[in-house]
Amino acid sequence: MHFHRVPLVAAIGSISLVLFLVACGGPFPQSALHPTSDFGYALDDLFRTIFWLALGVFVVVESLLVYVIVRYRARPGQPPPPRVHGNTLLEAAWTLAPAVILMFVAVPTIQTVFRTDGSAPEGALEIDVIGHQWWWEYRYPEYGIVTANELHVPRGRPVVLKLTSADVIHSFWAPRIGGKRDAIQRRQNRLAFTADSVGVFMGQCAEFCGESHARMGLRVLVQDSSDFAAWVAAQTAPPVPEDSLTELERRGLEEFREIRDPASNSCIACHAVQGISAGVLGPNLTHVASRGTIAAGMLPNDSANLARWLRDPKAIKPGSKMPAIGLSTDEIEALVAYLRRLR
Ligand code: HEC
Ligand SMILES: [Cu+2]
Missing domain, CATH: 2.60.40.420 (Cupredoxins -  blue copper proteins)
Incomplete structure (x- = not known):
């Protein structure tokens, strides 16, 4: 390396480090890494499992690579290395090892797919969610409430969203609550979750749906049962005389x-x-x-x-x-x- 390049490398390195660390600061209004419902935890567990597996693979592969580069590097005056053609044992090993690792990825992934398939226990709060260009409609048949964009749910009670669309395909996504799910016309998708902390959780339509797709936000307001009951009472109260x-x-x-x-x-x-x-x-x-x-x-x-x-x-x-x-x-x-x- 030429000496005059060192300050440049140092500058790029430290800027990258600062950007990297800045990304660790809260708050996390829309981070799937800070889950707050059973659905969110299921995804987060899966993510962490795969992350550690991938880290293991990374460490093994990179260590071998660095070892080989250093140990077998060209040295002055050295004759060319011998040529080798095929090694059955090695080839079988590097085919089998990834297959085994992928099994460890596949099993929890498929389990999570079934765990988060939108089935909800008896007594779950059912809410119809209808995507419109570019806003969300929520209907609570249990209470006769129709509202928009701000989804109120009680903490600790299972909720099942029945998603559909009035026009094009949208996708309901509040990352801290759980994964995305498409809202499609004349079709019903289900998304079930039980939120475990009170708060306001931001979300966003996650399927490009036209000009103002980026302005199709949503908020999930998780409330404790008395606040939720007060909200229901206010929403079902007759309009001002x-x-x-x-x-x-x-x-x-x-x-x-x-x-x-x-x-x-x-x-x-x-x-x-x-x-x-x-x-x-x-x-x-x-x-x-x-x-x-x-x-x-x-x-x-x-x-x-x-x-x-x-x-x-x-x-x-x-x-x-x-x-x-x-x-x-x-x-x-x-x-x-x-x-x-x-x-
Ligand atoms: C052709 C249909 C149409 C007409 C006419 C119309 N609106 Fe709207 N309005 C909409 C739609 C669609 C939205 C949602 C826009 C969005 O968020 O993308 C909306 C949004 C709103 C909102 C915001 C509601 C919210 O919760 O975000 C208000 C308030 C509103 N309209 C009031 C009015 C008033 C008052 C009039 C009459 C002067 C009116 N609108 C006429 C279609 C209409
Ligand atoms: Cu959209």
Whole structure:
């Protein structure tokens, strides 16, 4: 090695080391290496088993390689080495050894495939998950809840997601909860898990599904049973009575109900609000104000962001199936006031 190369090598080496170590720092919002459900642990166990096997193979192979390179290197004045053709024992050994190692990989892999096949015990909480371009719909038949993007589940109770799609193929993936599973139209896939710690776990559609695929986030909110029960109670509570709305909110409700031109631009054509409308093309808004984010995790759910969204959804989410309706600032203000009441 030339001496002037040493600083360059040292610089590249230390930058790589820093990047490598930085990758070890938390938090780990979307890391499959920090599981928090039985499904997650099953995958993590498998990963670790294979990792240690692979490390063993790496150490043996690299040590032999380094030994041979050093021991049999060319030395000045040495005659050429003898030629060797075939060695049955060696060849049989290096065919059999990988086959045996692969058995040790295959058995736990197949066991894990069956352990995580989506079958759930009696009494599991069933939730229908429907992928849409580019948001997630969740239906809880047990409670009659329909919501979007934020999946609430109780800690410790088995949950089974029944996945399907309203359009193209999507894939539900919350890495700390478990592996990906496709959501396909006219087909039902199942994903079962029991979450063991309370918290908010981030996820993402994992199957390219068009323009805003990268903006199709999701969140799994694992709650202890009393918080979950409180959430269920709030979601099943009747919507605000019309006579308790303020003047501004009432104008918002009227805007919401208005039949626009073209009619497909009316809020009620696409959105359901219990007791008011039954649209199914967009998220159910009956309790929209109870969600922490809007537009599949893109924006915190507050008045300013709701106004931005209503003004021009495509500016936030390119290709969004919600059109820019051409609302005036006053109309937006009233609509936002109304939507904020839908807790
Ligand atoms: C042509 C159908 C359509 C019309 C009309 C429509 N929306 Fe939407 N809306 C959608 C879709 C689809 C989404 C989901 C967008 C996404 O996240 O990709 C959405 C999202 C929303 C959201 C965010 C909800 C959430 O939980 O993320 C709000 C709030 C909303 N619409 C309000 C309205 C209001 C108010 C009107 C009427 C002024 C309206 N929409 C008109 C289809 C529509
Ligand atoms: Cu996608």
